[in-house]
Amino acid sequence: MSARMIDWRPIAAWLGAALLVLAGLGIAAANETSYRERRVQSLTAQADVLAGTVEPALVFLDPPAAQDAVTALGANREIEAVGVYDSLGRLTAQFSRGGAALARQASAVRATANARQFSVRAPVRHEGATIGMVYLRTTREPLAALIGRHAGTALLLLTAVLVVGILQVLLSALARGAAESEGRAADLADLNRELREESARREMAEEALLQAQKMETLGQLTGGIAHDFNNLLQGVHGNLEFIRQRPEDPKVVRWATSALQAAERGARLTAQLLAFSRTQRLEMRALEVSEVTERLRELLPSSLGHGVRVEFEVDDGPMAVVADATQLEFALLNLCINARDAMPNGGVIVVQARARHLTDDPELAAGDYVLLSVADSGVGMPRDVQERAFEPFFTTKGVGKGTGLGLAQVYGIAKQAGGLARIVSHPGEGAEVTIYLPLRRQDDVAAATQALGQSTPVSPGARVLVVDDDPGVRGYVIELLKGLGYEAIEAEDGQGGLAALEREPVDLLILDYAMPGMTGAEVARASLARRPHLPIVFMSGYAESSALDAAIGDSARLLRKPFDGAALAEVVYNALTARGGPEMAARP
């Protein structure tokens, strides 16, 4: 802590004032002295004149004559006493105002000079000899006159001191005020800076949160998924190895089936990842709820870990809804993760899919609904938390453990599918989140799925051109198509495909999107230029749907790799039946 600096300014100011006072007093003293000198001088002059006047009277022993002169002097109101003394020191002539005292003998006479009264004595001389003396005394100056003489100086002095004093006070006040202002300005600047910084931090935090939510959920998936992928690949690889080694062994079918199943599971896992990490075009379609629950059943063990058990209660019978399958899966997955987190000591998660007819619901119109719910027996939620649970960024999880976006997304997904989401919970008794979705009557969905499973050729004889740089994929697709009863031709790049188009009539073009050389989009454009109404299906493991849209518009159909035979059949069927072009009609 620094020592306090002495402020010299007020001290200097007061010193100055003190000097002024001293100077004033000095001047007053000097004035007084000179005043007295003047008075004495003037009185002395008067005395000399009187002495001259009374000289003959003294010479010629004429006291009356001296008295005349003395009396004349008495007319001067400033004169209090006059005395003329002869050569023997005897009072010869006199004047005294108001009975003032006068010495009888010249020897007793003294000249005096003080603040208010003066007296002088002067010799009367004749022919070089002193023959007598005159004495003159002034009246006593009234006090008022004395004060008056000095009043001017005193007033000036007082004014000067006052001015110094006031100035000093003002200066101090100003200095204090300035210091305060400076302090406050500095504080304000600091505050401002803090606010700005905090604002920037908050923006960054919000952005980070959004990203983190993605990453978090992604992390939830990728952790388990990456682990299981290894296992799946092991399954695929292992089984295929067996087949290669012993192709005639009757267990080949079983091995192949196991490998296929593993691959399918892997495909669904990737779909989850893709769905989440890329901007994805929603694919709202009619789907059976059991599809979603089955896929969930596969995903959950790797996503939730071993601490919890999951029980599925799915109603029998068809339960179709219109939704994006991936989003619905994602929503349920999120709910299961939340349920697990609510049971840190383990427990049971119950996933239910029920069809219900609702009549008195305050928010939903009367009708048939599918209720997808995830229930846990965990800590439960208090009422105020329940009310805010679907709010974005609202979370009861600690810092770094949850971003609060999961339930908001669930609610969003439910709304997008035409329904909504609700929570029921009591503290200590767990929570149940239910997604309500309108039930759709899509009998032909089930029929189509079944039909596809039987490999019935649809539109027999239609010619399909497959363009893919990967021979494995190309071969697989060709096999599938032939198996479905179509004629299939292939090309390994864009040029080859375009040449094939020129050569033969083609009813459908299946293109790989990501190809070296001419990309799928370019091939598509070039093909459409030659054959404007040609149906096109894109195969993509790379799901840039928005880029695809931009490239060729709504006419593009998408087949996501990896796909199975059923998926391929459906897409091809849809593409061909949607068009029904003249080429197809012409075919036998």
Add this chain to the structure above:
Amino acid sequence: MRRSLYRCVALGGVAAALLAGEARADSLEYPVKAAFLYKFGSYVEWPTGAFADTSAPLVLCVVGRDPFGSVLDKTVQGRTVGTHPVVIRRMPTVSRDAACHIAFLGGSGEQSTTDAARALAGAPVLTVTEGAKAPGAIRLMVKDNRVRFEIDQRAAQQAGVAISSKLLNLAVAVLR
């Protein structure tokens, strides 16, 4: 002889009176008058040439009767009027060429004061006499027990002698 004897007796009487302690006013008359005689000189201006030089004596003449006696000599001893020492001269009569500056006209059988005054007419002499109606520029008298004087300015002007106003102010009467 008889006159000098008479004078001695008179002087002795005066001296005795003086020596008799408290002097009576009338016995101080002549000592005062004697002092006045030469003191007039301080308030009088003679015409140029009246004095040979600055250190020339001021001659005080006693013409005829001398009522002062040695008192005058004692009074005048060592005195000056300005720069001029005062000297006494006694003479029975006076004429124009008597080199007097101040002349006290005592009068005598030989020359009365009037004749003496007439004899000095026009001469630069301050003539002093006794008595109210006496001739001369200054006339000494006693009034109210004090020695006073009258001044005849015409006579002074005739003599060419200037009398200071200070003296005129003190005079009982001034004849112009």
